[in-house]
Amino acid sequence: MTTFVDRVVLHMQAGDGGHGCVSIHREKFKPFGGPDGGNGGHGGSVSLVVDAQVTTLLxxxxxxxxKAENGKGGAGSNRDGANGRDLVIKVPNGTVVQSLDGEVLADLVGVGTTFEAARGGRGGRGNASLANARRKAPGFAELGEPGDRLDVVLELKSVADVGLVGFPSAGKSSLISVISAAKPKIADYPFTTLVPNLGVVRVDNHTFTVADVPGLIPGAASGKGLGLEFLRHVERCAVLVHVIDTATLEPGRDPLADIDAIESELSQYGGLTDRPRLVALNKVDVPDGKDLADIVRPDLEARGLRVFDISTATREGLRELTYAMAELVDQGRRAAPPAEPTRIVIRPKAVDDAGFTIEAEPDGSYTVRGSRPERWVKQTNFDNDEAVGYLADRLARLGVEEKLAKAGAQAGDLVRIGDREFDWQPTLYAGIDFVPGNRGTDVRLEEKSNRPSASDRLAARKARRVRPEDEVEAAPAAEADAE
Structure with missing residues (x-):
């Protein structure tokens, strides 16, 4: 069983924020001590960080x-809840983070590179933080905001300067074992190598990495053999080296046919046509292999390829090959565009940007989209009328009520904010001065519950055959009589 995994699906969940606390200070001889409910702690986030000691996604x-840790709830005596601990996940260098539909979210290259995949939820405020001049002793607190939930795909693409490609048993593992300190498994049967091997090669003052890509056979790009699983590991390679077995006894095999077959698979995979190539004719220590190398060398050089006769057994020609690798890697590094310094771009919001939008749906409902309204709804305890009234005040101050009216919303229309649905009632008097009552209650909501619905008012109006404008003119007089 192989211990190498280079593609996994992760289900991440950041920590939820802790709930705020509703508490009233109680002390002997101080009956009106005021609110002292503490805030909830923030939930922990989930982050990915590149670690040099990690080489697989196993x-x-x-x-x-x-899952990261949840934030703790607040407590009385103005005690805030503890923040949840962040979850830091160590991944190999070269890990690509993608969404389930293939969108690249981050490409993690370089030790220490960090990506925050899921952000923890904010902690809810306690009633001590919600108190103000009008609402001196709130009977409610904010709920903690849920943390992000995200499913991602992690793909490992080896970060190497040189990629060794070729048929199974061509000698790629043997080559990487003699030019570097890597110790791959070597045997005399096909598909001995089941995982990519990385080795560091030092030539004079040049240092570069070499990757042995296993399993390339005809049909690999379409899923045959192991090639489809490991072709992604040559994407980052700046130089490709064809390792050719000149002493193979398989019928129908020769160096030119092997190179054509591998090039066909690389072409089908795509994106590798611009990489410089070298050809290493391996096993020239065998007499038949040396003769075949001499025969095919002119044809390969006619294609514009640099050819090297090598033997991993006797180490013949390895010095020349490694110097050629170092030369091409150095050229690629010099030709690469210089890394630009990180710039922080600040894009201030437009003056007329309210931070939310309202969309009219085909079914006659309205959807309010925006980070602040959606967060406020998540943090509202709808079992507490005072908390619902506070939400209405916040939405009115933000301008949601006004924009809904301009969008054509009528009393009783369905309005969605986040995962909540409401029957919009503009007669809630949102935004007016708060009239305090018993904690946890709101007089405006009581008036709303006792008030007839929009359909009942419409039916009564038709029964009386009163025009809407007459009803509007008669309303002030009725209110004066009631006073």
Whole structure:
């Protein structure tokens, strides 16, 4: 069983924020001590960080569900809840983070590179933080905001300067074992190498990495053999080296046919046509292999390829090959555009940007979209009328009520904010001065519950055959009589 995994699906969940606390200070001889409910702690976030000691995604294959710690709830005596601990996940260098539909979210290259995949929820404010001059002792607190939930695909693409490609048993593992300190498994049967091997090569003052890409056979790009699983590991290579077995006894095999077959698979995979190539004719220590190398060298050089006769057994020609690798890697590094310094771009919001939008749906309902309204709804305890009234005040101050009216919303229309649906009632008097009552209650909501529905008012109006404008003119007089 192989211990190398280079593609996994992770289910990440950031920590939820802790709920705020509703508490009133109680002390002997101080009956009106005021609110002292503390705030909830923030939930922990889930981050990915590149670690040099991690080389595979195997751990996540067995533990695909990852969750950060939730924030703690607030308490009385103005005690805030503790923040949840962040979850830091160590991944190999070259890990690509994608959404389930293939969108690249981050390409993690370089030790220490960090990506925050899921952000923890904010903690809810306690009633001590919600108190103001009008609402001196709030009977409610904010709920903690849920943390982000995200499913991502992690793909490992080896970060190497040189990629060794060729048929199974061509000698790629043997080559990387003699030019570097890598110790891959070597045997005399096909598909001995089941995982990519990385080795560091030093030539004079040049240092570069070499990757052995296993399993390339005709049809690999379409899923045959192991090539489809490992072709992604040559994407980052600046130089490709064809390792050719000149002493193979398989019928129908020769160096030119092998190179054509591998090039066909690389072409089908795509994106590798611009990489410089070298050809290493391996096993020239065998007499038949040396003769075949001499025969095919003119044809390969006629294609514009640099050809090297090598033997991993006797180490013949390895010095010349490694110097050629170092030369091409150095040329690629010099030709690469210089890294631009990180710039922080600040884009201030427009003066007329309210931070939300209202969309009229085909079914006659309205959807309010915006980070602040959606967050406020998540943090509202709808079992508490005072908390609902506070939400209405916040939405009115933001301008939601006004824009709904301009969009054509009528009393009783369905309005969606986040995952909540409301029957919009503009007669809630949102935004007016708060009239305090018992904690946890709101007089405006009581008036709303006792008030007839929009359909009942419409039926009564038709029964009386009163025009709407007459009803509007008669309303002030009725209110004066009631006073």
């Amino acid at each position: 751990d996540f294959h067995f533990r695909p569900h990852l």
